[in-house]
Amino acid sequence: MDIPQNRYPVDEKKTEELAKCYSRIIELLGEDVEREGLLKTPSRVAKAMQFLTQGYHIDPQSVIKSAMFREDYRQMVIVKDIDFYSMCEHHMLPFFGKAHVAYIPNHYITGLSKVARVVDIFSRRLQIQERLTTQIKNCIQDTLNPLGVMVVIEAQHMCMQMRGVEKQHSITTTSDFTGIFNQAKTREEFISLIKNK
Missing domain, CATH: 1.10.286.10 (GTP cyclohydrolase I, N-terminal domain)
Structure with a gap:
């Protein structure tokens, strides 16, 4: 739904x-x-x-498929700076930040807003940042079957800032990738493009 x-x-x-x-x-x-x-x-x-926690009740693959189009474009598609808010499953405190998602199509693309919706769906669950990164990557890879997917997430964790070590300015970065992004050159191109404001 x-x-x-x-x-x-x-x-x-x-x-x-x-x-x-x-x-x-x-x-x-x-x-x-x-x-x-x-x-x-x-x-x-x-x-x-x-x-x-509404993300438990939404199928992210169906969201992508609702706007899936055949297209011969074979270059990198990037949706960057996707704001997200999630809840750490260890302390049920918020963590939030930005997700950057890239894929290289293999005959099929999806609406750009659907990439952001996938981020929303997985973030609206009790989460850890590492799993969130991988779930977004897997969903896009499994649904679109592109030549490769890469996801980078940068987040602040209230469980580190409000309690525990209380490090207010720490940022946690995670990444995961498939396919053509296993090549260092392709990963470096993506990182360069998301850092270019």
Whole structure:
């Protein structure tokens, strides 16, 4: 099921169950869940978490296939600086940044917005950055069967900035690639193009 960009499903039964859990969490943290400012917080958090994890309910391959076209273009296609927000599965704190995706078509291309949607779908799950990078790469490779795919993600992790080592300016970079991107020259061309602002 493809969900429009600015809408997300809210399951009322799930919202009610989640809200009970968040009420208990708030109490265990030492707050008064009956305090005016917190009365609707459990329900709000329950709805927010459904939005932040909506990627579990969308098939990313079907998104690509919905705008898949035959084309003989054989040069690099790059969609860079794709903003994303995700939730670290270890602490359920946000990590966010930019994804850069390239592929070299092999008879088929997809709409450029669909590449960004694939990033959204996989980021709207409990994630780690390494897996997110690989899932995006695999989805595009498996669906379009291009000559190669490369994904680079640069992100800041709140679990490192707000807690733990508290390193506010650290950036984590991950990359993964297939096919023709195994050649250093092709990888270097991609890196050069995404760094060229």
